[in-house]
Amino acid sequence: MHNFTPIPAIIGGAMIGFAAAMMLIINGKIAGISGIIGSLSKPVKGDRGWRIAFIAGLVAGPLVVQVLTGQLAAITIENDVPSLITGGLLVGFGTRLGSGCTSGHGVCGISRWSTRSIVATLIFMLAGVATVYIIRHGLA
Amino acid sequence: MVWPEMRQSMVAFIAGIIFSAGLTISRMIDPAKVLGFLDVFGQWDASLALVMASALLVMAIAWRLAVQRNQPVFAENFPAPAKRNIDARLVGGAILFGVGWGLIGLCPGPAISGLALGRWEVVIFVIAMLVGMALHQFTASPKPRT
Numbered sequence: 001m002h003n004f005t006p007i008p009a010i011i012g013g014a015m016i017g018f019a020a021a022m023m024l025i026i027n028g029k030i031a032g033i034s035g036i037i038g039s040l041s042k043p044v045k046g047d048r049g050w051r052i053a054f055i056a057g058l059v060a061g062p063l064v065v066q067v068l069t070g071q072l073a074a075i076t077i078e079n080d081v082p083s084l085i086t087g088g089l090l091v092g093f094g095t096r097l098g099s100g101c102t103s104g105h106g107v108c109g110i111s112r113w114s115t116r117s118i119v120a121t122l123i124f125m126l127a128g129v130a131t132v133y134i135i136r137h138g139l140a
Numbered sequence: 141m142v143w144p145e146m147r148q149s150m151v152a153f154i155a156g157i158i159f160s161a162g163l164t165i166s167r168m169i170d171p172a173k174v175l176g177f178l179d180v181f182g183q184w185d186a187s188l189a190l191v192m193a194s195a196l197l198v199m200a201i202a203w204r205l206a207v208q209r210n211q212p213v214f215a216e217n218f219p220a221p222a223k224r225n226i227d228a229r230l231v232g233g234a235i236l237f238g239v240g241w242g243l244i245g246l247c248p249g250p251a252i253s254g255l256a257l258g259r260w261e262v263v264i265f266v267i268a269m270l271v272g273m274a275l276h277q278f279t280a281s282p283k284p285r286t
Contacts, residue, residue, distance in 0.1 A: 002183035003176055005167060006190055012166020013191035017198025019159035024202050026151045028212030030219050031159065033248040038273045046145050053149035055252060057156020062256040064157055065164045073164045075254065076172035077261040079244055088251075088265040090240025092272020095248060097280065098233020102247045103159075105234075106192060111199035114222035120234040125178075127238025132178040135242070 020108055023054075032104020033058070034095035098124070147214045160253040166191040169253050171245025178242050229280075 020031035027050060029036075036051050066072045079087065095101040098120055100109060105124075109117020160169075167173045168191055176185035206218055241247050246254065246265055254262040 003173070003185045003187070005187045009166050009187040009190035010194045012162040012164070012168065013194025014198055015158050015162030015165065016191065017162075017195035017202070019155040019162065020195065020199050021202030021205075022151060022155040022158070024199075024206055024212070024218070025209070026213040026215075027148050027155075028215035028218050029152075031155065033252065034273070037248065037252070037270070038277070041274070041277055046142075049145050049149040050152040054152040054156040054159075057153040057158075058160040058249065058252045059256050060153075061157045061160020061162075061253050062164045062169065065161050073167075073169055073257060075170040075257060075259065075262075077244070077259065078172075079261065081264060083243055084261055084264045085268045087240040087244035087246065088268025089272040089275070090236050090243070091247060091251070091265075092269035092274075093276045094233045094236030094238070094240060094272070096233070096273050096276035098230050098237055101237060101249070102241075103249050107195045107199055109222060111196050112203045112222060115224055116222060116226060116230055119226050120230055123231060123234035124238035124241060127235045128178045128242035129180050131239045131242025132175055133181055136179060136182055 016103075016107065017111075020103070024108070030104055030108045032100050032108055034092075034101040035099070035104050038096050094124075144214065151214060159249065160256075162191075162195075163250050163253050169250045169257075171250075174241070174245035174247075174250070178245075 023029045023031040029050065031054075036054055040048065040051050062073050077084075091101075098105075100117065100120060102124075105114075105117040105120040110121060163169045166187070168188055173185065174188065176183065177188035179185075206212075212218060237247075244265060246262070248269065251262060251266050251269060255266060
């Protein structure tokens with residue numbers, strides 16, 4: 001096992017679950033990020049403000065953590081521009097076509113035992129594992 | 141904006157911050173961490189399985205609490221029951237998403253949160269992701285939301 005960080009993983013995961021629970025119990029909404037962004041383009045009265053507010057909160061999150069801990073999260077991305085664009089297009093199109101992403105299907109859907117979400121999560125995880133396998137270890 | 145809408149937006153803003161702080165603290169915001177999780181046959185980092193398990197546990201309790209209430213605190217209705225049909229869209233969409241996720245290590249949540257980190261790579265990814273979403277909007281026939 002490599003770089004295993006169980007305690008931050010469990011704490012961070014509980015925060016993600018708590019935030020999704022707030023959205024469900026207080027606002028009656030599914031905290032699925034691809035759906036929250038994607039449905040912004042549909043003009044439904046009174047349905048825009050909370051989506052924009054949630055997205056603003058997402059962007060503010062790492063900055064709030066920075067204020068509290070004194071350091072901004074460091075990330076590693078090693079992809080070039082063509083693969084960043086390809087990856088972005090696939091993630092954007094795929095999550096909308098499949099009606100959800102890691103948050104909508106993976107967290108909110110599986111926790112209500114939605115068969116669709118369980119199937120979708122298994123498939124996108126397998127596809128992700130296969131992609132990383134091919135890139136890192138090759139087909140041979 | 142009217143008051144009920146404003147209340148909902150304030151809750152959503154706070155929930156967004158907590159969600160994103162969770163992504164930051166769990167390190168799921170880091171594509172290298174995500175790729176380490178997906179590299180099951182290499183130097184596997186299982187951390188993100190715990191992120192998901194922990195989030196699922198809290199949300200499973202939330203769904204139980206929701207069932208006991210007539211309606212959400214600041215809204216009229218809870219989400220409609222989940223659809224049940226497994227169709228080509230669900231499967232195809234999940235495959236495309238999974239390949240993109242495995243290529244970069246970013247899914248929609250961490251991508252948006254990552255905008256705060258001032259990295260041009262994340263900005264390019266998010267713009268492409270929004271274009272991908274728009275492409276779906278223009279090409280697919282209308283369908284009910286999940």
